[in-house]
Structures are given as C-alpha cells and as structure tokens.
Amino acid sequence: MVREVDVVVLGAGPVGENVADRARAAGLEVVVVEHELVGGECSYWACVPSKTLLRSGSALRAAQRVPGAAEAATGELDVAATLARRNAMVSDWSDRNGQDWLASVGIDLVRGHGRLDGERRVVVSPAGGGAEEVLVARHAVAVCTGSDPVVPDLPGLAAASPWTSRDATSAQAVPARLAVIGGGVVAAEMAAAYAGFGAEVTVLARGTMLRGMEDFAGEAVVAGLRALGATVRLGATLVRVERAGDGAGEVSIELDDGTTVTADEVLVATGRRARTTGIGVETVGLEPGASIEVDDTLVATVVAPAEGDAPPWLYAVGDVTGRATFTHQGKYQARAAGDVIGARALGRPVDDGRYGVHVATADRTAVPSIVFGDPEVGAVGLTAAAAEAAGIAVRVADAPFSSVTGAWILADGVEGRARLVIDDERDVLVGATFVGQGVAELVHQATVAIVGEVPVRRLWHAVPAFPTLSEIWLRLLEADGRPEARA
Numbered sequence: 001m002v003r004e005v006d007v008v009v010l011g012a013g014p015v016g017e018n019v020a021d022r023a024r025a026a027g028l029e030v031v032v033v034e035h036e037l038v039g040g041e042c043s044y045w046a047c048v049p050s051k052t053l054l055r056s057g058s059a060l061r062a063a064q065r066v067p068g069a070a071e072a073a074t075g076e077l078d079v080a081a082t083l084a085r086r087n088a089m090v091s092d093w094s095d096r097n098g099q100d101w102l103a104s105v106g107i108d109l110v111r112g113h114g115r116l117d118g119e120r121r122v123v124v125s126p127a128g129g130g131a132e133e134v135l136v137a138r139h140a141v142a143v144c145t146g147s148d149p150v151v152p153d154l155p156g157l158a159a160a161s162p163w164t165s166r167d168a169t170s171a172q173a174v175p176a177r178l179a180v181i182g183g184g185v186v187a188a189e190m191a192a193a194y195a196g197f198g199a200e201v202t203v204l205a206r207g208t209m210l211r212g213m214e215d216f217a218g219e220a221v222v223a224g225l226r227a228l229g230a231t232v233r234l235g236a237t238l239v240r241v242e243r244a245g246d247g248a249g250e251v252s253i254e255l256d257d258g259t260t261v262t263a264d265e266v267l268v269a270t271g272r273r274a275r276t277t278g279i280g281v282e283t284v285g286l287e288p289g290a291s292i293e294v295d296d297t298l299v300a301t302v303v304a305p306a307e308g309d310a311p312p313w314l315y316a317v318g319d320v321t322g323r324a325t326f327t328h329q330g331k332y333q334a335r336a337a338g339d340v341i342g343a344r345a346l347g348r349p350v351d352d353g354r355y356g357v358h359v360a361t362a363d364r365t366a367v368p369s370i371v372f373g374d375p376e377v378g379a380v381g382l383t384a385a386a387a388e389a390a391g392i393a394v395r396v397a398d399a400p401f402s403s404v405t406g407a408w409i410l411a412d413g414v415e416g417r418a419r420l421v422i423d424d425e426r427d428v429l430v431g432a433t434f435v436g437q438g439v440a441e442l443v444h445q446a447t448v449a450i451v452g453e454v455p456v457r458r459l460w461h462a463v464p465a466f467p468t469l470s471e472i473w474l475r476l477l478e479a480d481g482r483p484e485a486r487a
C-alpha cells in the first residue's frame with residue numbers, strides 16, 4: 001500500500017512526538033511511525049524510571065539531614081515500594097496514554113519498523129508481520145530514531161550478558177553486587193540509585209567522573225557515591241570480563257593492575273550512539289551508524305539541496321543528531337523543526353536568525369544538564385576550560401553553599417558549591433555549575449541569564465529572596481565583585 005501524507009515522523013520518542021505535534025498544529029497531515037513504545041527511551045527506560053528510582057532515596061536522606069524530621073525517618077529505604085512506584089511511573093511499560101494523546105491531536109500512528117527508501121519515502125514493516133506500507137511525504141520526513149547504548153569491544157564483555165541502562169532502569173530486583181563500567185552521567189546516577197538500595201556497587205571509571213563538567217562536580221559525585229557505600233575506582237583500565245558457570249554465575253572483571261572485581265551484574269554505561277543503522281539512511285546519501293548532521297533548522301546538511309526553489313524535505317531531530325542528547329533539548333529542537341516544517345510547507349516566512357523561532361540556537365549556547373545523584377550536579381553553558389578553549393576570555397566566580405543561610409535551613413551539614421563563568425569582554429554569563437543538595441532547580445536561572453545575555457551588572461538587581469538557596473547568586477556576584485569596583 002502506498003499512502004501520501006504531508007509529514008512522516010520516524011520514531012515516537014519525546015522528540016518525534018513534539019515534531020509531530022507542531023507540524024500538526026500548523027494544519028499538516030502527520031503520520032508517526034513507531035516500532036516500540038510511544039514515548040520512547042525517555043519515558044520507559046531512561047529519564048522517568050531513573051529519576052523515580054533515585055527520588056525515594058534522596059527524599060529519605062533529605063529528611064535524615066534535618067533534625068526533628070531525622071528522628072522520624074529512622075527506617076530503611078523500602079526498595080520494593082520504590083520499584084513499584086517506578087513501575088507505576090512507566091505505566092508498566094504500556095504506551096496507552098501516548099497512543100491516546102496522538103489520537104486526541106489528530107496524529108496518525110503506524111506501528112512497525114520504518115526505514116527511508118530514497119527521497120520522501122518511508123517503508124514500514126508492520127510490527128505483527130504482513131504487507132509493508134509505503135509512506136510518501138509531500139513536505140517532510142523527520143528522523144527522530146534516538147540512540148542506542150554503546151557496549152565497548154572488551155574481551156568477554158558481550159558474552160557476560162551485561163546490563164545496559166535499559167536493564168538498570170527496568171530491573172524488578174536489586175542484585176547484591178553491581179559493577180558499573182563508565183564515569184558519565186548514567187554511571188553516576190545508577191550507581192547512586194543502586195547503592196541507595198543497599199547493593200554493593202563498584203564504579204570503574206577509566207578517567208575521572210563527569211569529565212566535561214567542572215572538575216569539582218565529578219569530585220563531589222565521587223565523594224557522594226563513597227558516602228553511599230559505593231567503591232569508586234578512577235583511572236581503571238579493564239582487561240577482560242568473564243561470567244562464571246552457564247551464564248548465571250558471577251561476573252569477574254579483570255583490571256590491568258592485576259586486581260579483579262566480582263559482581264552479580266555489570267552495567268555498561270559507556271555512552272550512546274545514534275540509531276541510524278537499519279533505517280535506510282544510505283538511500284539518501286547518509287552514513288549508517290553515524291549521527292545525522294543538521295543545520296540550525298534541523299535540516300540534514302549532507303543531503304544535496306533540492307532543485308530550484310524546492311524546500312528541504314529531510315530533517316533529523318533529537319538524540320539521532322548527537323547535538324545535545326537530552327530530552328528537554330531534543331524537544332526544543334522538535335518545536336523549532338515542527339514549526340519550520342509547517343512554515344515551509346505553507347510558504348510562510350522562516351525565522352532562522354540567531355534565537356529565531358525556527359532555529360535551535362541554544363544547542364550551542366545554553367544546554368542545561370542535571371545529574372540527579374547525591375549530591376545533585378546542575379550545569380548549563382560552558383565550563384571555564386571549555387570557554388577558554390573556545391577563545392573566550394572569561395572570569396570565574398565561585399561560592400560555597402555553606403555561605404547561604406537558606407541552605408543551612410534546608411538541611412544540616414551543608415556541602416557543595418557553585419561557579420559562574422563570565423565572558424569578561426561582554427560581561428555576560430556563558431556558563432554556570434551548581435553542586436549540592438537540591439540544586440537542580442537553580443540551573444534554569446542561569447539558563448535564562450545566558451540566553452537573555454543579561455549583563456552581570458544588571459544581575460545585581462535580580463534579588464534572590466531570603467532565606468532561599470537562590471541566595472547563592474548573591475554570593476557568586478559578591479565573589480565577582482561590585483561593578484564599580486572593577487570600573
């Protein structure tokens with residue numbers, strides 16, 4: 001069967017849903033193709049279950065840090081109740097709600113595996129078998145197929161049936177011992193969750209933790225994991241992995257220093273790669289296995305421009321672009337992409353200037369990220385090192401949360417600190433990092449300041465209420481110095 005529609009969206013993760021939503025809002029006829037669950041990785045095996053698994057432990061520890069509440073919160077974490085809440089948060093891996101939402105906004109869902117088949121064509125193999133359906137897009141195809149975990153080519157690892165983030169976020173029981181390979185955000189979060197559940201956790205990071213963030217963030221996460229009882233080995237080089245018995249025995253991980261770590265499960269948390277294999281990208285001149293490069297309106301850049309004035313037709317959005325692999329940033333791209341697809345289809349003006357309606361400018365200036373461990377790490381924009389590497393002359397302002405009364409009221413034993421990275425010439429923020437208990441909500445203030453290019457001297461007039469955590473902003477400005485003192 002061949003069906004002609006306005007827009008075909010390949011993949012109904014958070015990003016595909018939002019591209020479809022915006023294109024539909026422009027009045028276009030939209031079909032979404034999905035071979036697993038509507039809602040994608042984020043809803044079922046990533047953001048939602050991982051944050052739910054972390055939340056119960058962090059709520060308990062937050063109470064235990066406040067005298068008066070601590071005396072009432074003396075029990076152990078209820079792991080079974082935590083796992084049950086996670087099951088509920090992912091609707092027991094049913095996408096009924098997602099399907100209902102698509103129907104409610106008039107987006108057609110086609111269940112099955114989709115692949116590109118030359119210009120504007122997507123072929124769908126139905127999930128339950130049967131005849132293939134060919135979808136021909138009048139205006140656009142948006143590839144929103146997400147990413148897959150990378151399993152390193154380490155001797156014995158694949159044969160040891162390692163966990164990926166899918167197993168760690170959907171497990172119905174907690175292994176007694178969990179080894180975690182990697183020092184990134186999945187490793188930090190899942191190690192914190194499972195250590196909080198009482199598992200004996202060993203993190204094996206080949207360098208430091210959270211490389212790419214400010215050094216003090218990774219250092220605080222290592223200290224936090226150790227405080228939860230986890231073992232963290234930095235600079236670990238793994239030689240081989242072996243699972244004993246017939247595949248059900250313990251896993252041994254041999255390191256180059258001659259030591260061996262044994263565990264019941266091993267979680268591989270060594271990054272992700274774009275899902276561009278088996279989706280026909282080669283039929284439109286793209287490379288299978290690689291991220292799809294796009295311009296700021298999310299048009300795939302390697303496809304030759306269409307003849308004459310014909311508008312571009314191939315878009316890629318979200319994790320598959322490798323641009324800024326977070327749900328919030330993918331959805332931001334998706335709003336721009338869905339709107340620009342609508343504008344181009346209807347012959348309306350395209351607003352593609354810096355911070356225009358139809359571009360994802362903030363992918364290059366202000367991508368917020370939170371590591372939801374204990375402590376939390378929140379960051380946006382550039383680190384001091386990244387700014388310098390980009391040739392921006394910056395000054396840095398640091399302040400500890402122990403200087404903030406609101407932090408002392410929230411909990412005893414205040415730790416953590418924050419940093420602003422300021423473009424010295426333009427006197428605007430280009431980066432910020434917050435580390436501590438409950439700091440996640442502070443990041444958006446910095447995101448607004450960066451995107452708004454608010455002069456630092458004006459930030460002195462944005463007065464944080466007393467006594468809140470936000471007073472860290474005042475401490476940071478004080479560390480930077482009163483504007484007239486620098487004049």
Ligand SMILES: Cc1cc2nc3c(=O)[nH]c(=O)nc-3n(C[C@H](O)[C@H](O)[C@H](O)COP(=O)(O)OP(=O)(O)OC[C@H]3O[C@@H](n4cnc5c(N)ncnc54)[C@H](O)[C@@H]3O)c2cc1C
Nearest residue numbers: 011013015035040041042046047114146318319325326327
């Ligand atoms: C453990 C973990 C925790 C995370 N936590 C956070 C967090 O707290 N906050 C955050 O912002 N980000 C988080 N992320 C990242 C976030 O999950 C991704 O950035 C987000 O899911 C990307 O959305 P997407 O729609 O691009 O891709 P996906 O969510 O991967 O969705 C892609 C969809 O396309 C479908 N699909 C793929 N190929 C085909 C095909 N050929 N035919 C039909 N359908 C297809 C898939 O089935 C899937 O439904 C986390 C990631 C992991 C691994």
Ligand SMILES: NC(=O)c1ccc[n+]([C@@H]2O[C@H](COP(=O)([O-])OP(=O)(O)OC[C@H]3O[C@@H](n4cnc5c(N)ncnc54)[C@H](O)[C@@H]3O)[C@@H](O)[C@H]2O)c1
Nearest residue numbers: 152182183184185186187206269270271272325326370371
């Ligand atoms: N809270 C959040 O927003 C959140 C949470 C989890 C994941 N995510 C997203 O998912 C992505 C993937 O997370 P991740 O932790 O898997 O990747 P990552 O890129 O954050 O970290 C990968 C880690 O694996 C290590 N590594 C890579 N190859 C290795 C190898 N061959 N041997 C040993 N170590 C190796 C790296 O040194 C690094 O420490 C993140 O980049 C992020 O975009 C976001």
